[in-house]
Amino acid sequence: MPALSPTMTEGKLARWLKAIGEQVRAGDVIAEIETDKATMEVEAVDEGRLEQILVPEGTEGVAVNTPIAVLANGDAKNVATKSAPAAAKAEARPAAPAHTAAPANEVVAPEQDNAPGKPITVREALRDAMAAELERDGTVFLMGEEVAQYQGAYKISQGLLDRFGPKRIIDMPITEHGFAGMAVGAAMNGLRPIVEFMTFNFAMQAIDQIINSAAKTRYMSGGQMGCPIVFRGPNGAASRVAAQHSQDYASWYAHVPGLKVIAPYSAADAKGLLRAAIRDPNPVIFLENEILYGHTFPCPDDADFILPIGRAKIERAGRHVTIVSYSIGVGTALAAADVLAGQGVEAEVINLRTLRPLDIGTVVESVKRTSRLVTVEEGWPYAGIGAEVAMQVIEQAFDWLDAPPVRVAGADVPLPYAANLEKLALPQAVWVVEAVRKMV
């Protein structure tokens, strides 16, 4: 299964265009595959006779790099070029695991999202959250580039136009300052816009409206008016799109009084917190992650499921070190915790979920149990989220710390394009493991 985009992780094998026994030349279209973005043709790279079809047509969820057919002259192989690494995965684990169980009285249990559910993607969770709130409140509407007819540049708004119509799901031209300002005016007039930025990189075009208008209106007007707007879209590095399209804006927005800032990791985070953001009377920056869109997590399917803004989640309990992260960094932290567990180190992993207001209480309580803090973020280290978390921990739990807090962050450079350099610029689980190993 070829990767048709740098962020593709799986696809549907829609149709075989060659039958078993047929001769295939390099460049022949042999199959059609569907992703969440598009239907694409797959071309053969090698020549040979199609001997065996390993993945029948109609199969969904075929992982990238899965062999789909065998050509006569060789082994099972991919029929298209190999994909770039799709996500920051855990590094190879060291051998010789030496797991030690934690005494029950020293750890807290990891939190559950306390409702039964089923596995869904983050993409579906976001759509379901918007659909539920559009259904619930007639003043909510979605506006953004290609959100309606095209169903969203990343297909987050799939199906919403059909369901809610063109007065609630509204396509905008590429004019970010123009439409962000319109959202401000509409919010002042009693509506509740959800503004989708195709990515947060383009929200820089609208930064004046977000900061000077949306964030400050309530204060400047002495509390007379607010701007209940959700500004949402993918934030941070995707894959192989280089410097201008790969930036984590978390600390930019978290710096601003008047904005709430949310950065979900799982499908439950995405669904529960987006619903809360839409209901919130303040402007909310909702930082999604393109790579996570296709990731599947268990998610409560209770119609009333919602999560509180401003509360962190302990994803994994541990007693030796507290690892704090948000968004895709939580995955990196959990992968590192797996590795560390194999080395006898029990890491507690905290998913901040909300960056402002920050649930520093949960972090401080954890550090009081573990005495060590590592922060993980994709953004640059300078004046970043990790700096803020570490400073607040120092202020509130200095005497409990056995080691200086350590930040694991993106390299302090514009994101390079070359795959090897890109990998070196984004936090890896092995960096987290190394940081922890130095302090325990």
Add this chain to the structure above:
Amino acid sequence: MHQERGANRAMPDAATQLDIYRRMIRIERNDDATIRTIKQGRLQMPYYSARGQEVIPSAVSVNLNPDDTICTIYRGIHDMVAKGVPLRPLWAEIAGRVTGTCKGKGGPMHITHPESGVMVTTGIVGSSMPIANGLAWAAKLDGSRRVTVAYFGDGASNIGAFHESLNLASLWKLPVIFVCQNNRYAEHSRFDKCTAVDRVAKRAGSYDMPGETVDGNDPFEMYAAAREAIERARDGGGPTLIEAITFRFLGHVFGDDDKYMDKAEKAAAMARDPIPAFRARLLESGVATEQGLADMHKDITAEVEDAMQFALGSEFPSVDELRRDVFATEIAL
């Protein structure tokens, strides 16, 4: 798409002429008192006087309803007074007192008074126009006939937001009127040094919307242009760009020198002071009497004095206001 000017344009009747003049005098008396109070050392504020631009918002506002909205800019107190913001809370706000429109926390560059339709005052050049579109859009969505006026200067017509806003407003036929108060200077830079066109109104053509340049110091011309644009917007005919040519008599910010200005240009503009000109016209046509205008002047002077005394006698916001109004109260989940 420049409008044709003809004899059959809308004319303000006698009562409307007096209404326009009354608003102009309120603006002028307010400006006079503000400068006096600053000079006395009783008021410390950055003051962007609109002296000389009184006709524009006055002739626009007589065509607006109380629930119509405006977005204005840092040089916007004349727009607010014309739209009907009461003088006491207006003065208290510029004095930074708790009795101000925004409890003293917004100040003169960020006055908001939704009851009188003043939704946004921005200190960022160009940023009010997209918001005006949003207000107009919401009015259109809820089926009302409300319109929104976006006031801005000639400098803002060179900002990207101006162009984005005109495009969107025309694309969606929004009930918004863009009123460019072309006072010939963007801060301290002359219009023709910054702007590639000689008329801002020409830019309407790029967005397929009606645009016209009018003498912003002529109450009749300004009234006709505003009335037609506002009626068109109310009736679903979409936006208009009006460029009102005027001049600011007191420079960019109170206290700066005028060495950057052409002396002859300034003298000629001040000789066209719209207030005595309109006054003479009202008297000549018999719409007003000397005594009537003297009484009006006296009443308004007293009202402004009262507002100033009210403001200066008011308390500063209490210290707990420092941290209030950053966020709305938390929601119940």
